[in-house]
Amino acid sequence: MHPLRLTVNGTPHDLKIDPRVSLLDLLRENLAMTGSKKGCDHGQCGACTVIVNGRRINSCLSLAVAHEGDEVTTIEGMADGEALSPLQAAFVKHDAFQCGYCTPGQICSATALLDELKRGEPSVVTKEKVELIDEEIRERMSGNLCRCGAYNNIVDAIMEVAEART
Amino acid sequence: MSEHEFKGLIGQPLDRVEGPLKVSGRATYAADWRGDKPHLIGFIVESPVAKGRIVSIDTKAAEACAGVEAVVTHENTPKQIPFGERAKGGRFAQSHAMMRTDAIRHLGYPVALVVAQTFEQARHAASLVRCEIAAEDGVFNPEKHEDQAVKPDELDGTPEVDTEAGDFEAEYGKAAHQVEGEFHTPSQHAAAMEPHATVAQWDGDKLTVHMSIQILGDGRKAFANTFDIDPEDVRIVSPYIGGGFGSKLGVHNEAILAAHGAKLTGKPVRIAQHRRNVFSNGPHRPRHRQRLKLGADANGKIVAIDHATLSIMARDYPFAEAAASPTRASYATKAMRTSHRVVEGDIPKADSMRAPGEAVGTLTFESMIDELAHSCGVDPVEFRVRNEPEKDPHSGKPFSTRKMRRCLQEGAEKFGWKGPVSRREGDWLIGHGMAAAIRPNLMQEAEAEIELSTDGHLTVRLDMTDIGTGTYTILTQIAAEAMGVAPEHVTVKLGDTDFPETCGSGGSFGAGSTGTAVFEAAKALKDDLLKRAAKADSEWKGTNSKELRIDGANIALGNRSLPIAQLGDGSGGISAKGAAKPGKEYKTMAQYSYGAQFAEVAVDAVTGEIRLRRLTGVFDAGLILNEKTARSQLMGGMIFGIGAALMEESLMDERYGAFMNRDLAEYHVAVNRDVPRLDVHMIEGFDENSNPLGSKGIGELGICGAGPAIANAVFAATGHRVRKFPIHMEDLLEHLPAIG
Ligand code: FES
Ligand code: FES
Numbered sequence: 001m002h003p004l005r006l007t008v009n010g011t012p013h014d015l016k017i018d019p020r021v022s023l024l025d026l027l028r029e030n031l032a033m034t035g036s037k038k039g040c041d042h043g044q045c046g047a048c049t050v051i052v053n054g055r056r057i058n059s060c061l062s063l064a065v066a067h068e069g070d071e072v073t074t075i076e077g078m079a080d081g082e083a084l085s086p087l088q089a090a091f092v093k094h095d096a097f098q099c100g101y102c103t104p105g106q107i108c109s110a111t112a113l114l115d116e117l118k119r120g121e122p123s124v125v126t127k128e129k130v131e132l133i134d135e136e137i138r139e140r141m142s143g144n145l146c147r148c149g150a151y152n153n154i155v156d157a158i159m160e161v162a163e164a165r166t
Numbered sequence: 167m168s169e170h171e172f173k174g175l176i177g178q179p180l181d182r183v184e185g186p187l188k189v190s191g192r193a194t195y196a197a198d199w200r201g202d203k204p205h206l207i208g209f210i211v212e213s214p215v216a217k218g219r220i221v222s223i224d225t226k227a228a229e230a231c232a233g234v235e236a237v238v239t240h241e242n243t244p245k246q247i248p249f250g251e252r253a254k255g256g257r258f259a260q261s262h263a264m265m266r267t268d269a270i271r272h273l274g275y276p277v278a279l280v281v282a283q284t285f286e287q288a289r290h291a292a293s294l295v296r297c298e299i300a301a302e303d304g305v306f307n308p309e310k311h312e313d314q315a316v317k318p319d320e321l322d323g324t325p326e327v328d329t330e331a332g333d334f335e336a337e338y339g340k341a342a343h344q345v346e347g348e349f350h351t352p353s354q355h356a357a358a359m360e361p362h363a364t365v366a367q368w369d370g371d372k373l374t375v376h377m378s379i380q381i382l383g384d385g386r387k388a389f390a391n392t393f394d395i396d397p398e399d400v401r402i403v404s405p406y407i408g409g410g411f412g413s414k415l416g417v418h419n420e421a422i423l424a425a426h427g428a429k430l431t432g433k434p435v436r437i438a439q440h441r442r443n444v445f446s447n448g449p450h451r452p453r454h455r456q457r458l459k460l461g462a463d464a465n466g467k468i469v470a471i472d473h474a475t476l477s478i479m480a481r482d483y484p485f486a487e488a489a490a491s492p493t494r495a496s497y498a499t500k501a502m503r504t505s506h507r508v509v510e511g512d513i514p515k516a517d518s519m520r521a522p523g524e525a526v527g528t529l530t531f532e533s534m535i536d537e538l539a540h541s542c543g544v545d546p547v548e549f550r551v552r553n554e555p556e557k558d559p560h561s562g563k564p565f566s567t568r569k570m571r572r573c574l575q576e577g578a579e580k581f582g583w584k585g586p587v588s589r590r591e592g593d594w595l596i597g598h599g600m601a602a603a604i605r606p607n608l609m610q611e612a613e614a615e616i617e618l619s620t621d622g623h624l625t626v627r628l629d630m631t632d633i634g635t636g637t638y639t640i641l642t643q644i645a646a647e648a649m650g651v652a653p654e655h656v657t658v659k660l661g662d663t664d665f666p667e668t669c670g671s672g673g674s675f676g677a678g679s680t681g682t683a684v685f686e687a688a689k690a691l692k693d694d695l696l697k698r699a700a701k702a703d704s705e706w707k708g709t710n711s712k713e714l715r716i717d718g719a720n721i722a723l724g725n726r727s728l729p730i731a732q733l734g735d736g737s738g739g740i741s742a743k744g745a746a747k748p749g750k751e752y753k754t755m756a757q758y759s760y761g762a763q764f765a766e767v768a769v770d771a772v773t774g775e776i777r778l779r780r781l782t783g784v785f786d787a788g789l790i791l792n793e794k795t796a797r798s799q800l801m802g803g804m805i806f807g808i809g810a811a812l813m814e815e816s817l818m819d820e821r822y823g824a825f826m827n828r829d830l831a832e833y834h835v836a837v838n839r840d841v842p843r844l845d846v847h848m849i850e851g852f853d854e855n856s857n858p859l860g861s862k863g864i865g866e867l868g869i870c871g872a873g874p875a876i877a878n879a880v881f882a883a884t885g886h887r888v889r890k891f892p893i894h895m896e897d898l899l900e901h902l903p904a905i906g
Contacts, residue, residue: 020290029284038197039441042829045441092181092182092189095181095795095797097188098795098798098802099358099406100189101408134843135839138841142837142839145359145835147359148409149803150798151836151838152843
């Protein structure tokens with residue numbers, strides 16, 4: 001068993017874990033926070049996306065022991081009590097999900113994406129500078145699969161929150 | 167606007183009522199359920215061969231690993247009825263026995279299940295199981311074994327496997343325009359984002375499973391038929407399902423294995439299939455070869471249609487996909503012939519995937535219709551309008567409502583259709599294509615219960631599921647409108663076999679069937695309330711329950727009002743049941759949903775890369791129960807159509823019967839950037855022959871027509887017809903303009 005200290009949604013944890021445990025399984029099994037989903041366990045779907053020290057990662061592709069001292073934010077940390085975050089509310093309003101299984105990952109991904117836009121970080125479709133256009137959101141959200149096909153509505157939800165921020 | 171009585175919540179674009187739970191990670195899918203006892207975790211050891219017998223299996227090293235509580239193999243599985251037996255209730259209800267004998271059913275078939283305290287322990291121990299198998303040759307490609315092809319007993323519920331009307335050979339022989347072609351459509355996987363998962367727990371002879379399943383009633387029978395127990399002793403709980411698309415209609419391998427593990431250890435066992443498991447321990451859409459011959463006269467009227475399919479099905483799992491059945495109801499013709507043949511193979515379960523039959527059948531048939539329109543020199547929209555049938559060409563029955571013409575014409579208008587345009591923009595070849603969509607409208611039996619509490623809150627219960635289809639929301643709307651309350655006064659509870667049985671989600675019949683059951687339950691509750699009111703207060707005698715509503719903790723009618731608390735027997739709420747079943751109109755009429763789809767693609771003139779630029783769909787699905795969720799479902803279907811045309815195929819290594827691209831990096835589904843703005847329109851309507859709500863199935867309609875519209879656009883762009891799906895850039899390379 002390996003010692004691990006990290007913070008999840010503001011709560012510090014002092015743990016002893018099997019070094020084989022992925023960050024995703026740490027959340028889901030050891031901490032019983034099942035909001036983050038396992039769609040592939042191989043970094044291919046984005047369902048497990050969480051935010052670590054401000055950046056989005058696929059938590060299934062990362063061993064928990066590699067996160068000593070890190071600050072992890074999961075879908076459970078997005079709302080303020082019953083009050084949904086602007087992105088969560090926009091997802092409901094724009095029907096940006098159907099089955100909801102990819103949704104925690106989409107929302108974590110989109111939350112980090114808004115900060116990437118703010119920092120002006122370019123993507124493969126960026127020309128001169130980052131612009132708030134569909135193409136930019138679609139490209140940056142393409143690591144989060146949605147088999148129900150809520151893509152258009154996901155873009156609408158993110159766009160609404162991104163526009164309100166600028 | 168068609169006239170109907172629904173003027174309130176039904177149809178409104180209400181936000182999903184379970185939305186806040188889903189966006190905050192609080193909706194509990196099967197693998198999220200925890201319960202009060204810790205779960206053991208099961209990991210599947212898969213067979214590396216497709217057919218054969220286990221000679222020996224060595225589990226000692228696995229059993230010696232830390233945390234391992236049991237290793238299940240064919241040597242210690244509990245008593246089971248052989249796989250495929252007790253098939254009276256259909257393939258979903260039959261025995262789904264796993265590892266009952268030493269026989270291997272397909273590649274990836276479980277040879278062992280390792281059960282341990284943690285996932286990491288189980289996975290490691292599973293790698294230590296050694297299994298020696300005497301392999302035999304298997305059947306994987308139906309075309310190679312066409313000599314073994316048989317006519318299936320039925321087609322996924324449709325008794326007519328082959329049809330013949332008129333003299334095809336004569337009509338085709340003298341047709342002014344003849345086109346023919348052989349198409350190949352691949353195996354596909356539904357690839358729902360949630361892999362199949364089950365938590366099983368025995369309590370003596372009673373089995374409780376939390377799992378991801380679309381039809382709970384059949385699932386319950388499957389467990390009962392597998393373990394030879396009473397269905398009443400099986401409880402299935404499935405409140406949230408992370409996508410189904412047919413792949414979770416029934417129980418799959420992990421479900422039975424979890425029950426095995428739980429039996430052996432006496433503890434709850436959870437198995438979430440690994441994504442790679444899903445490709446062989448879950449179902450898939452089978453591959454098809456489809457041969458089409460179409461003839462038209464000099465006026466562009468279709469005179470002859472022949473559609474013959476050859477496919478594959480898994481042994482002892484009777485599912486033959488009805489790929490030629492949509493053809494039967496599509497166009498007027500003088501002669502028509504359709505047939506389906508299948509070869510039994512040593513493959514994982516072939517089964518329904520979104521729009522079984524139509525999805526692959528219209529893909530090829532609507533491509534061929536495009537060819538015929540070209541051959542006749544008639545615009546493809548005009549060609550379809552010209553060949554619209556007045557009654558069902560196959561059965562001769564009248565259609566319930568068929569607004570295909572309107573779909574075609576409005577679609578052309580919204581898209582700006584000017585024929586199958588082809589033009590060049592720099593390095594891009596642009597093409598426009600279109601296709602018609604058709605999907606049977608079905609109705610099944612369902613029951614529902616509605617309970618009114620003394621404070622005026624309504625609770626609706628039924629074992630229906632919400633697989634992303636919006637069931638929680640539309641049933642809330644139906645109950646709220648029927649009882650005259652705001653949606654926040656209604657709670658819908660789904661996904662539990664303790665609730666009244668329904669048909670579940672599948673075949674696009676869920677909303678109409680279960681919505682009707684809830685509607686009928688509300689009517690029965692109102693009748694009952696009125697009877698009780700008349701007993702409590704004679705003023706209420708002779709009133710009509712239709713106008714009755716709930717007003718706070720009272721029932722109200724006109725200016726009368728009575729506290730609900732005075733109506734019951736003091737023991738709590740008042741409840742009523744309602745039921746739905748298909749009306750005689752399903753026998754006397756041909757019932758379908760319709761649509762027309764229009765696509766613009768750009769093909770890279772140098773590389774052949776295909777980009778979808780626009781997709782417009784116009785749909786006729788009767789009364790839309792929720793404008794927002796219906797639009798989403800149609801979009802999801804259209805995206806499946808994009809996948810079918812351009813991306814999705816499960817490739818099999820035919821030497822071994824192994825699906826090779828067993829993950830989401832290699833089985834390509836459309837990602838966000840693959841999907842342009844989809845333009846979706848729903849024609850207002852009300853089909854009184856369908857059900858009391860006037861709705862028709864919508865969940866599978868969107869996939870129909872989308873794929874062939876894209877394929878026809880690729881043809882328009884390049885002048886080359888690809889007769890295999892998905893269409894890839896390498897299929898076009900040789901047919902691109904010369905460079906320079
Ligand atoms: S579960 Fe991590 S990317 Fe799919
Ligand atoms: S909402 Fe079902 S996969 Fe995205």
